[in-house]
Amino acid sequence: MQEIGEIMHLASSGRVIIKLTRPLDEGDYVCDDSGRKIGKVTELIGPVSAPFASAISLTNNIRKYVGAKVYFLDEPVIKRNKSRRHRR
Template identity: 50%
Template structure:
């Protein structure tokens, strides 16, 4: 992982991810959310939005996929009755 000038985190991937998945460290702390996949197919990268204010302490560390993602389930909205 390294921090880009835009404030996003760039992560080198070892296996395929889906946009919207959460990344965490080895202790289970949620670190970032994947926003887009970039780079070549053989060595892909992901651009992720940090979920913590202290993202600098995670730069250079290994991150993992958080199993329970809420991004895969769309929210349902109810219409107001008159």
């Protein structure tokens, strides 16, 4: 897990603005220190020397993450098997 920046604030559109410390691509997921996905990067904004990222929140209580460090997972997140769902 690599630190990529800090959540600055919530935009009026509901997106999260992240100040980046290392380059990131659109479509990447950002997570908190425990590895839980909290956002998906939709666009990069600002100057190349000090970029910001706009991300869609993947959690309902994103306000508690404002001011917190965010990370990028190098390894893929293990997905749960959905074969246990029963059809009627």
